[in-house]
Amino acid sequence: MAATPIPRHIKLILAGLMLSVFMGMLDGQIVATSLPKVVTDLGGLNLFAWVTTGYIIAASVITPLSGKLGDLFGHKRVVMGSIGVFMTGSLASGLAGSMHQLIAFRVLQGLGAGGLVTGVFAILGALFSPRDRAKYQSYFAANFAVAALAGPAVGGILSDHLGWRWVFFINLPIGIAALLMLGLLLKLPVVKRNPVVDYPGIALLSGAIVTLILFASWGGSQYAWSSPVIIGLGAATVLIAALFIAVERKAVEPVIPLRLFQDSTFSICAALGIIGGAVFLGSVNFLALFAQGVTGASATVSGLVLLPMMFGLVASTMITGQVISRTGRYKWFPVASMAVGLVGVSLLATMTADTSRVVACLFMILLGIGSGLSQQVLTLAAQNSAPMRDIGAITGTVTLARQAGTALGLSVFATIFYTRLGHQLPKHLTPALEAELAGKGGASSLASTHGLSPALAHAVSSAYADALTPVFIATIPLLVTGLVIALFLKNVPLQKAERGAPAAAKPEPQLAHANESDKD
Incomplete structure (x- = not known):
């Protein structure tokens, strides 16, 4: 028909x-x-x-x-x-x-x-x-x-x-x-409603988000994790979040209705959003670092290196949407997303300074496919599990979960990378290469190994590769956790x-x- x-x-x-x-x-x-x-x-x-x-x-x-x-x-x-x-x-x-x-x-x-x-x-x-x-x-x-x-x-x-x-x-x-x-x-x-705006909830949620973003953005980069600023931001985030929950319990029209979390589908989608944001979005910057810092690609070429991953994401998202539209079933896509992503990051963790761009692109395609398999499904499943009058709050909360995961993932992974790089560079640089690197402005000014002498380029790319490996390893337990959580997702029939x-x-x-x- x-x-x-x-x-x-x-x-x-x-x-x-x-x-x-x-x-x-x-x-x-x-x-x-x-x-x-x-x-x-x-x-x-x-x-x-x-x-x-x-x-x-x-x-x-x-x-x-x-x-x-x-x-x-x-x-x-x-x-x-x-x-x-x-x-x-x-x-x-x-x-x-x-x-x-x-x-x-x-x-x-x-x-x-x-x-x-x-x-x-x-x-x-x-x-x-x-x-x-x-x-x-x-x-x-x-x-x-x-x-x-x-x-x-x-x-x-x-x-x-x-x-x-x-x-x-x-x-x-x-x-x-x-x-x-x-x-x-x-x-x-x-819906015809008599709106009651939750001003205290809005103020507290805004405060918690601001302190969380600053905590994630500044921690390990502008300030040490043990600094009073970062500790204060972390404590403020927890305190404001606790106050927000207390206020939302009594609000007539809460910004984020806490009753939504009584639905296991919504809670699972929010949790998977955090994990997916951290791994699939938070790791992209480090793939660009591999392209530039390890393979010596320019900024333009590194963008091209990421193209296959984006194509994998688009293809898997389009196919997922068509299949769900025909069958009305979505449960196994988030499960497959975590599983394929797990294979992808495990392969990315094996990359060294000798890994070619072609092989790296193949690994990135897997990560893109894994991301696409859950890109839209979490929002769709969450929307399908709650009444239409809450569809905006549902959509906003799942989106916020993904954003929070991305911010936290970027921060934690950046700390792992730069800490590891600080330990690896001295292992690969001779005194002569250290002097040459200092003449180029030091490691912090390197956007790419392009233009360096062969010996210095190999030393820097080896250090970068060794520093990136633990970043991808750190995503493995997150995806394993996500895989377990996804298995509990119910397949509520789609209308x-x-x-x-x-x-x-x-x-x-x-x-x-x-x-x-x-x-x-």
């Missing part, structure tokens, strides 16, 4: 949603490429890291909040508001006259970007049945990959030919197109509806719905 054609207005809505997500993801990639030119123009080299850190903190803080606000006030409003905030931040960033201004406007951008991702996936949950949603969410995973791959190149071209400010201005036409598509065509059923028919069109018995467009 032939598949029912997708209505034209649904295609345009999907295009608007994909443009929204693409805009946010692309921005995160292209800005990094332009930062050297930004510093040359605005100065403030000691502040440039905050251009990224401020953005990440803001996006992380708003992610769970935007989901809950969407549940209370409508996800269309939240997404369109997020696009507006993001565009305003982009315009202001492009006009910034100082590094302090740019950091402030990047925080505004981050607030918009964090609301986009959560809101878009919540809208998909409202528009489509779970089985149809699996298929459409796989398209968004491909969207993420395209943005990640195109970002550095686009950023370089814009910075070189039009100036770094166009890295931000490019978001404006994309945002306008998305606003027009969603504003004119998107109509969502929304199947007519294509194009909103999944949320059938109200829950105790809730009345109204068309959100009537209230905009």
